[in-house]
Amino acid sequence: MKLSVFGKRFSSGAGILSLMDDLGNALARGDTIMMGGGNPAHVPEVQEVLRRRLRRIADDPARFRQLIGVYDPPPGNGEFLDALAGLLRREYGWQLGPENICLTNGSQGSFFLLFNMLAGEFEDGTCRKILLPLTPEYIGYADLGLCEDLFATCRPRIELVGDHFFKYHVDFDRLEVGDDIAALCVSRPTNPTGNVLTDDEIDRLAGLAAERDIPLIIDNAYGVPFPGIIYTHATPVWNEHLIVCMSLSKFGLPAVRTGIVIARPEVIRILAGINAILTLAPGSFGAMLTTDLIRSGEILRLSREVIRPFYHRRMERALAGIEKYFRGLPCRVHVPEGAMFLWLWFQGLPVSSRELYDRLKARGVLVVSGEYFFPGLAPGWPHMRECIRITYSQDEDDVRQGLQIVADEVRRIYSEQQ
Helix, strand or coil, X not given: CCCCHHHHHCCCCCHHHHHHHHHHHHHHHCCCEECXXXXXXXXXXXXXXXXXXXXXXXXXXXHHHHHHHCCCCCCCCHHHHHHHHHHHHHHHCCCCCHHHEEEECCHHHHHHHHHHHHCEECCCCCEEEEEECCCCCCHHHCCCCCCCCCEEECCCEEEEECCCEEEEXXXXXXXXXXXXXXXXXXXXXXXXXXXCCCHHHHHHHHHHHHHCCCCEEEECCCCCCCCCCECCCCCCCCCCCEEEEEECCCCCCHHHCCEEEECCHHHHHXXXXXXXXXXXXXXXXXXXXXXXXXXHCHHHHHHHHHHHHHHHHHXXXXXXXXXXXXXXXXXXXXXXXXXXXXEEEECCCCCCHHHHHHHHHHCCEECEEHHHHCCCCCCCCHHHHCEEEEECCCCHHHHHHHHHHHHHHHHHHHHHCC
8 A cells, every 4th residue: 555645654653653552552451550651640529520510411411412413613612612711811811702712622633733734835835843942842742744844943951950850941042933933832831841931931932922923832731720730830821922722631531632722713713624624523522521610610629629739749759759769870850840740861871761661661661762752853962862751640559669660770771881
């Protein structure tokens, strides 16, 4: 079978494909400690709220019929859009309405649409790129482009914090926004590192984008207003020069695939048109399940009082495990400011992080090699091969056991080089 350029591009060895394939195989076997994926934890209080909402819908013949048997409009469920616009106006003073919001079938789909409608090849033969001002950045961005070389990026400034931590910052002295840049994109908090860009960094990036009349895209999948997995200060921001993307996945609904894009009406109309062409309409399930939670503001209470403390406790226990098992190793941890990951930097690691990944996989522990998280950055920087991402969202006993194995294997690797 001969494949088109499109077919070849999306059947090659993408990092996200490798990750999801390994996760699926490990789940099927049931004998692997899952410290690599981004699947959220099962938070009992949130799941009970969602279970009650689902029962109410199932017991209401009209609502159930709508849930399973009626297409929504291309921008998404109208009640959900109204409720979310109202919440954002009340809580943050954002001047928007339902015409500023579009749903997609998952936030991964949101970025595929946004990146390819803004960047890539143009009719005049030029090619424009998405600028990632800070790397490492989300693994799922790297292979979304319909053309090669879709991303430009900038090496971060590294601040050493104490004896065992560090933090990435945008290096504005090196950052260049050329004429070939179609948009800037950052995640906040950042997957994989848990980094939260400061308000000043966001303001400066928004200013650079506005000066060049291009959008700044903020990936808010882990951030405020929901699920609110942020452990430091971060002001929610939106205006018509920004595109803010959110999701229901980390609130506890990864399987319903509900992405949310907030932007100026012109952008929303284009996204809705693409929805109609590709999928007719976004799925209804997530929107109908959460509309009342959004309208009442209950989604914010759950995010602030249940979800954030849940992950914060998990993060603190994982850090305690690292302090216990990694003693004596040349390891620094990125300051965990949000999301559900720890980003470990093994300074001077004698093997690549991909080899470390393979060795840990052979011992029944799945992590993610850090080398996948630097799209658009020229090879040759040793730091890129010295980091791994682990998640602390899963069973705490598994995380503790997994950390022991990671520490043992890394200790073995360093000792082999002596």
